[in-house]
Amino acid sequence: MECSRVKKCEVADCAYNASEICHAIAVTIGDSSNPKCDTYCLSAVQGGDIECMANVGACKVAACKFNMSLECQADEICVGYKENEPDCLTFQLS
Numbered sequence: 001m002e003c004s005r006v007k008k009c010e011v012a013d014c015a016y017n018a019s020e021i022c023h024a025i026a027v028t029i030g031d032s033s034n035p036k037c038d039t040y041c042l043s044a045v046q047g048g049d050i051e052c053m054a055n056v057g058a059c060k061v062a063a064c065k066f067n068m069s070l071e072c073q074a075d076e077i078c079v080g081y082k083e084n085e086p087d088c089l090t091f092q093l094s
């Protein structure tokens, strides 16, 4: 099973974000019904590794058409604010 990459993230206030790239090693997306980025973090510390582009480590949104066994099978995802919440914008109901 290939990891999905976080191609772009527009959540500029997250500690892992620099220039619309997520530098966490991996992010966790969602709960049972909501595709929010669980790794989102407000901090004065710059998070992650600036050399690294994040993968999706796990996704708990089983209802998404890209979800298989609670893992993301999209080649890449984009993350951004939706109704004031940092969400996976690639989410689509299956």
Ligand code: SF4
Pocket: 006, 009, 010, 011, 014, 015, 016, 017, 021, 022, 023, 024, 027, 037, 038, 039, 040, 041, 054, 079, 086
């Ligand atoms: S994908 Fe999540 S953890 Fe990464 S920068 Fe965006 S909001 Fe932060």
Ligand code: SF4
Pocket: 004, 029, 030, 035, 056, 059, 060, 061, 064, 065, 066, 067, 068, 071, 072, 073, 074, 077, 088, 089, 090, 091, 092
């Ligand atoms: S595209 Fe779907 S399966 Fe992949 S991270 Fe987003 S919500 Fe989860």
